[in-house]
Amino acid sequence: MIDEFAKDNLHGRLRRDREALVWKLDGLSEYDTRRPLTVTGSNLLGLVKHVANVEARYFGEVFGCAFPEPLPRWQDHDGSDLWATEDESRDQIIDFYRRTWVHADARIEELPLDAPGHVPWWPEPHSHTNLFAVMVHVLGETNRHAGHADILREGVDGRTGMRPEHEVQTDEEARDAYCAKIERAARSAASAKHRGPVPRDLMFDRHDGGRESRRGRGWPPRPGWGGGQ
DSSP: OHHHHHHHHHHHHHHHHHHHHHHTTTTOOHHHHHSOOSTTOOOHHHHHHHHHHHHHHHTTGGGTOOOSSOOOOGGGOOSGGGSOOTTSOHHHHHHHHHHHHHHHHHHHHHSOTTOEEEOTTSOTTTTEEEHHHHHHHHHHHHHHHHHHHHHHHHHHHOOOOSSGGGOOOOOHHHHHHHHHHHHHHHHHHHTHHHHOSOOHHHHSOTTTTTOOGGGGGTOSOOTTTSSOO
């Protein structure tokens, strides 16, 4: 019974984070989904493409049931799964990702958690593993990149959240004040050795005696509303 609970729990969280990652592309232009948003080239559509390849491999060849579409050999990995070429449409990549879900879900549903698998790109002695370990690994990978996507999307247009139903209208004035407060605290901490203790009004809103008065105005977001996964 505990195995079924564990499998259902991991699978449910994986489904949640898949949808969260795809939602990060919602409403963006072709350019903004593709353009590099960090100095290392991280981009939103590339994250989806990468995680799609992760699911295709880990729930495919690892358990002797290769994904039924061509994939680059893992030995030839060159980073091309981390960005979209001009010939790859957004819909093509998202549809590919959704097809990997179908393939992965079939493996998850048919195999027990202790079903043996072999990950040839993992170092020995870890290459011989099982479904439980692979589910944890893929969930971690998906969750991690959904978090990356959340930060990237916030940098593009300020939108945050895991699902549409958790998105709230942001009070821009309150958000600007919140960020300014953090900035003041950071600057104060940087020079604290010259100035002594941080003033109380930099740690708490001077008008609310330490209470989180801005929550009522939509900023900072409550847990589950904003960027965190």
